[in-house]
Amino acid sequence: MAWRCWRDLLYSCLVWSVHGIVPKPQNVRVHSITFNSTLHWDPITFHKEDVTYTVQYKRHSGEFTDLCTRIASSECSISSIPLHGNYTVRVRTESEKEQSNWKSITFTPTDTVIGPPEVHVEPRPRALYVEVRGPSFQQNGNSWQIQNIYSNVVYSVLIWKKDHDEQMNIVNINYDSEKLTNLDPWTTYCIQVRAFLPESNKTGEWSIMSCIATTDNGTSSMPLTVSLLSGLIAFFLCCWMSLCVYQQVKYVFYPSYSLPQHFKEFLSKPFHSSQSLALQGEDYSHEKITVVSEISKNRVDESEEHMNNAKQQLQNVKEITEAKKVSDFPLRYAVRSECYNAEHSEGI
Structure with a gap:
């Protein structure tokens, strides 16, 4: 085949050099996938002038119809040709003043x-x-599928466990969807599908490999993982919010400051002791105590301050005695002590 192409090319060069005729295109061929067809040929490279190409087609003995006219590229779409029947397609080279012979194929x-x-x-x-969607193609601005051309289309499904290529199985289905059962749970399977046409005994190309894992409860592994992570995040968020609320409540109802220690001791003691109940009916009264002393003029102020402190202490003892109704023995002892101290100070 390659030898013939080179022979035709050499012949065209000789004809062009001798007669000045434009050489016709060589290696004309059709590339067609699912009725999307394109005519290809080898471009002319040695011609000094710019060349163009024209492509035509006809059915049986009919007239030729233009598909591409004076194009610079070396290919032309022929998908607009009706699908059923046999056709003759031809292409020629053209220059400004001359044109080559036609090169035709069926x-x-x-x-x-x-x-x-x-x-x-x-x-x-x-x-x-x-779920399978058959190969589609475009014709005259409309989208079609092979089911519109062939009444019987069978899909071959190739399935295997990922990383276990030796355990491949092929399942043929006659519809656009199928449920493959009896598979292992939580196992990743890979799938490829191709079309088969029993009418013409033609097999199509394999689809892109798709790998996905089965489940055990109707949910895939990825959504389950996402759900678990979302639950953990929500749990920690609730714990953090609860801690913040607890701290606020504790701050409001249980402040950090506390009562002084002598207040706590006073509140912890009972208001009525056994000794106060025994002496409940007795009336405690005290005579006014007057301290007279002769002191020098330079110590008058100090003596007056000392007397005021003694009077205040006597008043405090009286108030505590009336509130708690305690025994008068400690009180008398305290009064006598104050009197003793006052007399002792006077003597000094």
């Missing part, structure tokens, strides 16, 4: 490679749900 639109389908896989408990 084209059958159904002789196309079936492309890979679109596959969507969802996890199920110990199963996988596979």
Whole structure:
């Protein structure tokens, strides 16, 4: 085949050099995947002038119809040709003043490679749900699927455990969806799908590999992990908020400051002791105590202050005695002590 191409190319060069005729395109071929067809050829490289190309087609003995006219590229889309039937497609080289002979090939639109389908896989408990969308193509501005052309399309599903390529299984399904059951729970499976046309005994290309894990309770492993993490975050957030509320309540109802120690001791003692109850009926009265002393003029102020302190202490003893009704023995002892101190000071 390569030798023929080179031979035709050499022949074209000789013809051009001898007769001045523009060489026709070489290696004309069709590339077609799922009825998306394109005509290709090798461009002319040795011509000094700019060249263009024109592509036409016809069915049987009909007239030729233009597909591409005076294009600079070396390819032309021929997907607009009706799908059913056999056609003749031709292409020629053109310059400003001359044009080459036509190069023709036979084209059958159904002789196309079936492309890979679109596959969507969802996890199920110990199963996988596979949904297949057949290969699609565009024609005359409309979108079609191979089901619109072939009445019988079978999909072959290749399934295997990830990292276990030796355990591959093929399942044929006649519909666009299928549930693959009897699988291991929490196990990652990989899936590829291709179309098969029994009418023409044609097999399509495999789809992109899809890997997904099965479940045991109807939820996939990823949502379960996300749910657990969300629960932990919510738990710690609640604990933190509860701690903040507790600290605020404690600050309001149980302030950090406390009563002085002598207040605590006073409140901790009972208001009526056994000794006060025994002497409850007795009336305690005290005579006014007057302290007279002769002191020098330079100590008058000090003596007056000392007398005032003694009177205040006597008054405090009297108030404590009336409030708690305690025994008068300590009180008399205190009064006598004050009197003794006063007399002693006077003597000095």
